[in-house]
Amino acid sequence: MRAAASGARSVLRTSARRAIWPALALIAALLVPALLDAHQFAPALLEVQEHEPGRAAVTWKQPAVRVQGSRLRPVLPGSCQGVGTPVVTRAGTGILARWEIACPGGLVGKTLGVEGIATSGADVLLRVAMADARSFRRVLTPDQPSFLVPSVDSRLRVVWSYARLGVEHILTGWDHLLFVLGLVLLVGRGRTLFWTITAFTVGHSMTLVLASLGLVRVPQAPMEAAIALSIYVLAVELVRSRGGRRTLVQRAPWLVAGGFGLLHGLGFAGALAEVGLPQGEIPLALFAFNVGIEVGQLAFVALVLVAMAGLRRLPVRWPRWAPALPAYAIGSLAIYWFLERLVRVVVPGV
DSSP states (O other): OHHHHHHHHHHHHHHHHHHHHHHHHHHHHHHHHHHHTTTOOOOEEEEEEEEETTEEEEEEEEESSOOTTOOOEEEOOTTOEEEEEEEEEEETTEEEEEEEEEOTTOSTTOEEEEEOHHHHSSOEEEEEEOTTSOEEEEEEOSSOOEEEOOSSOOHHHHHHHHHHHHHHHHHHOHHHHHHHHHHHHHHOSSHHHHHHHHHHHHHHHHHHHHHHTTSSOOOHHHHHHHHHHHHHHHHHHHHHHHTTOOOHHHHOHHHHHHHHHHHHHHHHHHHHHHHOOOTTOHHHHHHHHHHHHHHHHHHHHHHHHHHHHHHHHSSOOOOTTGGGHHHHHHHHHHHHHHHHHHHHHHSTTO
16 A cells, blocks of 8 residues: 555656646746836826816827737817827837817816727826816726716825726836845745845835935936846845855845835836826825835735745655756846846937
8 A cells, every 4th residue: 555655646746747847838938928028017198288278288108019909099078179280209118199189168077088998908097187287197997998087086096096006017017026036035934034025115115205206316218227137136146045155135135125125116116207196196196106016016925925835835856956947037037128228228219
């Protein structure tokens, strides 16, 4: 009986070893295309700015690269008529169109929306600025593709919209997630991980607020390249830790995480600048956006810890080089992003 049980376990381990590599290959095939295009947080934007009662300027920006077969189209009130010819230009990762509209009776009580959100793969940011200095911000989704302009906005809607935006930003920002993954792999579980993630949170929260309020200004392209370089540095530290070398990052990971967090916060602020902040509710919107980032970040850390615990329980004898594979994968992606973004710094507009 013991021999039979031992033989069964041996067969199970062999089968698991054979199955794990095709599974990892399949996961890589699904994730690599998205990873190589990391952090392209480029949602469509519809902005309607009323500069006098009944007259408004419309700005429509959509990503230059879209899901095949999808077509986003702004839907303006039927009573509004276009004035003049739209001006279309290329702006960064998107295509920008501007034109004027005349809306008898103003915008209050009228509906603005966008068609094609469900097939586009991206949400749409809506900004409405009224002639009386009031403003509204919304994230249009497949479930809510339109917005009825009210006479007043509610704080609860501001909190929900910006918190949701923060969650989406961190969960679609592969470079930020990869940095957090590197921290978890380097530090492991327990109190040290808690303080390291907390330091990273404090760091990026500080620069997010300062940059969003205009107190700190850093060009976006060099900052994105520096973020990629910070991930590469962390990958190098992961490789060194495998060799038993004690570096500053390993002795005081919270200090390094906090420093790099200052850098990553500028990236979050760049994304928030695309959306804008509601006048009169700036502190509330900043707080909600930051809370959303933290919720998404903590959910990702929890997922990584569960996955690591699951891998440790697999009846698999991993190759000796397997533990170093994540570090080399993170480093390879990071240096690819760094070189790609460096090109944009040297040759703007590429």
